[in-house]
Structures are given as structure tokens and as C-alpha cells.
Amino acid sequence: xxxxxxHLPTLSVQEGDNSIINCAYSNSASDYxxxxxxxxxxxxxxxxxxxxNMDKRQGQRVTVLLNKTVKHLSLQIAAxxxxxxxxxxxxxxxxxxxxxxxxxxxxQGTTLxxxx
Amino acid sequence: DGGITQSPKYLFRKEGQNVTLSCEQNxxxxxxxxxxxxxxxxxxxxxxxxxxxxxQKGDIAEGYxxxxxxxxxxxxxVTSAQKNPTAFYLCASxxxxxxxxxxxxxxxxxRLTVL
Numbered sequence: 001x002x003x004x005x006x007h008l009p010t011l012s013v014q015e016g017d018n019s020i021i022n023c024a025y026s027n028s029a030s031d032y033x034x035x036x037x038x039x040x041x042x043x044x045x046x047x048x049x050x051x052x053n054m055d056k057r058q059g060q061r062v063t064v065l066l067n068k069t070v071k072h073l074s075l076q077i078a079a080x081x082x083x084x085x086x087x088x089x090x091x092x093x094x095x096x097x098x099x100x101x102x103x104x105x106x107x108q109g110t111t112l113x114x115x116x
Numbered sequence: 117d118g119g120i121t122q123s124p125k126y127l128f129r130k131e132g133q134n135v136t137l138s139c140e141q142n143x144x145x146x147x148x149x150x151x152x153x154x155x156x157x158x159x160x161x162x163x164x165x166x167x168x169x170x171x172q173k174g175d176i177a178e179g180y181x182x183x184x185x186x187x188x189x190x191x192x193x194v195t196s197a198q199k200n201p202t203a204f205y206l207c208a209s210x211x212x213x214x215x216x217x218x219x220x221x222x223x224x225x226x227r228l229t230v231l
Contacts, residue, residue: 034219043122043206043222044159089158093218104149104220106158 012113019077021110023090028071030092035064035075038109039086047075047088077112085114119143120223122207127228129194129201137192137226139207147212148190149220152176153204162205165190166212194228202230 013019025033031052036044048059050066050073057064063076073090087109094103119142129135141148147166151159161174165184179198184190190209194201204227208220 032218036222041225041227043120043208043225046219046221049219103161104159108156108158 008110009108010111010113012115013080015080015082015114015116017080019075019080019084019112021075021077021088021112023073023075023107025071025073025090025092025107027092027094027105028068030094032093033064033066033073034091034093034104035062035073036089036091036106037084037086038089044089080112080114082114082116085112087111120207120209120221122205122223122226124226125224127226129228129230131230132196134193134195135228137194137205137207137228139190139192139223140188141190141207141209141223142188143209143221144187145209145211145221146187147210147218147220148184149208149210150174150180150182150190150192151206151208153206153225159206162192201228203228 034049035047037047038044048062048064050057050064055066061078065074089106089109091104091106094105121140123138149164150162152162153159160176162176162180163171163174163182165171168184168187171182171184179195181193204225206225207223210218210220
């Protein structure tokens with residue numbers, strides 16, 4: 001089916017530690033994946049993206065890894081800070097047949113809690 | 117939130133009333149989208165528009181209506197036919213034009229509560 005899910009609903013880490021948030025997707029035909037961060041009461045904020053022809057992409061303090069063999073996506077946050085506390089969603093873009101519009105499919109989200 | 121604005125931030129409605137949520141973008145994006153988010157859940161697509169004067173139903177369009185008369189604006193009307201309208205509504209936009217790596221950027225959201 002079409003679904004993008006996350007392994008853990010909640011992840012608690014100590015400030016300064018590295019965080020790893022995982023996501024499993026089901027559609028091997030997806031071309032593009034995005035990680036979003038959503039703080040309470042706000043809209044999702046784009047963090048980083050990766051195309052299906054890549055295995056790894058780095059941003060500022062964040063790295064996304066894509067393993068197409070097992071259809072797994074992860075977001076690594078280095079030196080996690082209290083401001084990183086939020087819900088993190090992975091999403092994939094799926095094109096249906098002849099449709100020219102990519103449908104963004106979101107997972108349920110992982111809540112990251114950073115302990116001071 | 118970039119150049120996407122939504123208003124109002126909080127909206128209260130009595131049962132049986134229609135309400136319209138505003139979404140405006142100044143990013144010169146062709147495509148715009150409406151999502152609904154329920155507590156602890158991911159986002160579900162209501163309607164989307166790839167170009168002015170055209171829009172398509174998403175996964176949960178029943179009880180909602182939209183219009184796209186201007187490139188910058190994509191208002192969503194929640195009608196009385198929507199059985200459970202209390203939710204957080206998010207508007208998004210993207211460059212569109214059939215790009216396979218088309219990133220969607222979101223507005224701040226409108227929280228609708230039906231009394």
C-alpha cells in the first residue's frame with residue numbers, strides 16, 4: 001500500500017547527543033523524500049530532502065540517509081539542542097500513473113524530546 | 117513559514133455554518149494545496165491546484181470546497197456537510213510544473229473548532 005511510517009512515536013535524547021529518527025516507506029517507485037519539522041501549533045518546516053538516486057545528503061547539523069534496498073530513510077541530527085524538540089515527519093512524493101502531480105505522503109511523525 | 121500566510125490562526129464555528137479559511141502566497145508558486153491534520157496524526161490531502169482556475173480533489177475532499185481565481189490565493193471553505201471539521205488546517209505551495217522533486221512549503225496553519 002501507500003504509506004510512509006516511522007518506527008518510533010517518541011524519541012528522547014540528552015542535549016548535545018546525536019539523534020537518529022527512522023522512517024520506513026513502502027513504495028519503491030518514489031523519487032523524492034523530504035523531512036519536515038513541526039513545532040506545536042505551527043506548520044511543518046522543510047528540513048532536508050533527498051532524491052532516490054542518492055544515498056546520503058548533508059545539511060547544517062542534519063544528515064539524511066536513504067537505503068533503497070530495505071526502503072528505509074533516516075534523519076540524523078548532530079549535537080541535538082532544545083530547539084530541536086518537535087515532531088518530525090518523513091514524506092515521499094508519489095506519482096500515480098499518468099498524473100503529473102506528485103502526491104506528498106506523510107508518515108505519522110516522531111516526537112523528539114530533548115532533555116537539558 | 118516562508119511567504120505563505122494563513123488566516124485566521126484560530127477559528128470557531130457553530131454547527132451548520134460554512135467557514136472559509138484564507139491562504140495566500142507571494143512565492144510565485146503555481147501549485148497550492150490544502151491538508152488536514154488531526155491530533156497525533158500525519159497530514160491528509162483535501163484539495164490541490166496546479167494552476168489558476170483549476171483544482172483537483174485529494175483524499176478527503178467531501179464536505180470541502182476551494183477556488184483558485186488568483187495565483188496567490190487558494191481559499192478553503194469548510195461546509196456544513198463536513199461531518200467532523202474540528203482539526204488543524206494547513207496550506208502549502210510549490211513551484212509545480214510537474215517537477216518530480218517539487219518541494220512543498222507550508223503556512224502556519226489554522227485551527228478550526230466546531231462548537
